[in-house]
Amino acid sequence: MIYKETGQFKSTYESDHSIFPLIQDKIAFNILMLVAFLVVPFFIDSYWEKAILIPFLIYSMAAIGLNILTGYCGQVSLGTGGFMAVGAFATYKIMTFFPELNIMIIVLLSGVITAFVGILFGLPSLRIKGFYLAVATLASQFFIIWLFNKVPWFYNYSDTGQITVSERTMFGVAVTGANAPPYATYLFCLILVIILGFAAKNMIRSKIGRSWMAIRDMDIAAEIIGVPPLKTKLSAFAISSFYIGIAGSLYFAVYLGALEVTESFDIMAISFPVLFMIIIGGLGSMLGSFLGAAFIVLLPIFLKNVMVDLIGLSAVTAKHFEITIWGLLMVVFLILEPHGLARLWSIAKEKLRKWPFPY
Amino acid sequence: MSLTKIQSIPYGKEVIKIKNISLAFGGVKALTDVSFEVKKGEVFAIIGPNGAGKSSMLNVINGFYKPTSGQINFAGEDRKEMIPEFAAKSGIARTFQNIALFKGMSTLDNLMTGRLLKQKQNFLMQALYFGPVQKEEAYHRDKVERVIDFLDLQAIRRTPVGSLPYGLQKRVELGRALAMEPEILLLDEPMAGMNVEEKQDMSRFVLTANDEFKTTIVLIEHDMSVVMDISDRIVVLDYGKKIGEGKPSEILKNKAVIDAYLGVAD
Numbered sequence: 001m002i003y004k005e006t007g008q009f010k011s012t013y014e015s016d017h018s019i020f021p022l023i024q025d026k027i028a029f030n031i032l033m034l035v036a037f038l039v040v041p042f043f044i045d046s047y048w049e050k051a052i053l054i055p056f057l058i059y060s061m062a063a064i065g066l067n068i069l070t071g072y073c074g075q076v077s078l079g080t081g082g083f084m085a086v087g088a089f090a091t092y093k094i095m096t097f098f099p100e101l102n103i104m105i106i107v108l109l110s111g112v113i114t115a116f117v118g119i120l121f122g123l124p125s126l127r128i129k130g131f132y133l134a135v136a137t138l139a140s141q142f143f144i145i146w147l148f149n150k151v152p153w154f155y156n157y158s159d160t161g162q163i164t165v166s167e168r169t170m171f172g173v174a175v176t177g178a179n180a181p182p183y184a185t186y187l188f189c190l191i192l193v194i195i196l197g198f199a200a201k202n203m204i205r206s207k208i209g210r211s212w213m214a215i216r217d218m219d220i221a222a223e224i225i226g227v228p229p230l231k232t233k234l235s236a237f238a239i240s241s242f243y244i245g246i247a248g249s250l251y252f253a254v255y256l257g258a259l260e261v262t263e264s265f266d267i268m269a270i271s272f273p274v275l276f277m278i279i280i281g282g283l284g285s286m287l288g289s290f291l292g293a294a295f296i297v298l299l300p301i302f303l304k305n306v307m308v309d310l311i312g313l314s315a316v317t318a319k320h321f322e323i324t325i326w327g328l329l330m331v332v333f334l335i336l337e338p339h340g341l342a343r344l345w346s347i348a349k350e351k352l353r354k355w356p357f358p359y
Numbered sequence: 360m361s362l363t364k365i366q367s368i369p370y371g372k373e374v375i376k377i378k379n380i381s382l383a384f385g386g387v388k389a390l391t392d393v394s395f396e397v398k399k400g401e402v403f404a405i406i407g408p409n410g411a412g413k414s415s416m417l418n419v420i421n422g423f424y425k426p427t428s429g430q431i432n433f434a435g436e437d438r439k440e441m442i443p444e445f446a447a448k449s450g451i452a453r454t455f456q457n458i459a460l461f462k463g464m465s466t467l468d469n470l471m472t473g474r475l476l477k478q479k480q481n482f483l484m485q486a487l488y489f490g491p492v493q494k495e496e497a498y499h500r501d502k503v504e505r506v507i508d509f510l511d512l513q514a515i516r517r518t519p520v521g522s523l524p525y526g527l528q529k530r531v532e533l534g535r536a537l538a539m540e541p542e543i544l545l546l547d548e549p550m551a552g553m554n555v556e557e558k559q560d561m562s563r564f565v566l567t568a569n570d571e572f573k574t575t576i577v578l579i580e581h582d583m584s585v586v587m588d589i590s591d592r593i594v595v596l597d598y599g600k601k602i603g604e605g606k607p608s609e610i611l612k613n614k615a616v617i618d619a620y621l622g623v624a625d
Contacts, residue, residue, distance in 0.1 A: 012497065013496070013497040013500040013501065013504075014493050014496070014497050016500075017496060017497075017500065199486040199487070200486075202485060202486050202487065202488035202492075203482060203485050203486050205488075206478075206480070206485040206488065206492060206496060207475055207478040207480065207482075207485060208482045208485055209485075210464070210468060210471055210472050210475060211472075211475055213461060213463060213464050213468070214461050214464075214472050214475070216461075216463065217460075217461035217462050217463050217464060218459050218460065218461055218462070220423075220459060221455065221459035221460070221461070222461075222472070223442075223443045223444065224421060224423070224443045224446070224447060224453060224459075225447055225452070225472055225473055225475065225476070225535065225539060226443075226444050226447030226448055226475060226476040226539075227444075227472075227475060228444050235482065239482070284463065
């Protein structure tokens, strides 16, 4: 009953091809947007900002990026951390060179720079596939981190090797730096995620997205219907890296404020968690990118609340348990629902079409 | 060699001339000195026992294999380097012996990939998705819906093709090739593994495509009754060599062909 699609007729191909073909989805999305823009900013405090909402938005952005490359174009990548580091350091360098530049432009420029780096490291994908490509991208991860450690120019010759953000404003309100109010950083990330999320969805449902999926599913057949493999794969690397670069830029400028490359963009800190996000959320699903990011961000908080506050374990023990449970869930998930949370949602939707009167 | 060049050739004239094509993989000779011509608008069949080099021939025609020697004259022009992308651009579409569909995508999306070469908007426009992009999508959707109507695929429009039965997958693959609006359609065993009804349906689709869209069809098929019924001319290959060419009635009487298929009495 809730998801009843009876009576919703589409009379043009445009409306049939819209992002939310069902009126229920459209309403749900609009309500969510109203809450996100009109309710949350008034109640957000720094705990919600730093622990939940900002990481969720930034990881969503990274997950969208990786999903474009891995979920839609089928090129497995373990270099997410490296590409996020490129975004972060690009932001830092642009900030030092152009002190007057608007933060929005800085973030977008960092994305563009990362896109070019992505193209460079995407070149091997023409020759190698699958696990071998994963190893090649792993090399890029280690190389990039090493580079940012070894060449002092990138961190402006600071003694600690740390990079620190300076304060930047949008419409007179600080969005980066220590004085940025929670609602400002939140809205800044939210707007970027929504705009770029729609852009990604639009690309996926038009020509370029279908080329990516064609390459993913059967590259030989794709070539024969006229999809150029090199160009298509590189475009996926470029656009994916653009999103990941922006995620890295936000991670540095808005979220952490100051960071050290090895610690923050390590493979265990970024690359694997983001890969888990898209696997748990659902490969090749936009909704999956968000669900996966929410799952990975919320799970540790939830587990900590339950184990430390409810059961009364010590923080250290809880941390150990957390990692164990995390790994266990991952395995269980892969066995029970390899297509991720997005598939669970579509199954639920299927049930809701008739619920509560199935027959 | 361009699409317009093929289009300018009158029906009944040669559109592909295969001249002394040889193809070898190391020491294995897949094709030896094969020559034949395909005329525009006809249904042309390539037959032969297993391993005769039929699929290799199709792969040479659409640029997937590079012939070791020989020339392919295409729409009156000897062609040099050929890659599949150019073949697609010059109006050659094909289907595969083992279905090569995009399994994760729906039937509709699979057919829409056939329109990729005709979509011109760049990715930034696609990301913004307004006016021109929307119009272009709708235009190509309309073309694809015609193919869906033609092949009776309405009911499975949204189904991921990976979950479809074999016969339907074959039909979707034909649909994807037809969505390209090809001048020349290469079909590699379109009826393999089908029952009689499915074969009849498929033959009907192939003949209608040939008749209504004036598509030149080159097909490989093992079912002789189908081949003899629907093709205008036939070439027979055996061990990579051409052993016969002509109308179905001539092929049926050809001594070399009968020997190749049935063996020779000592």
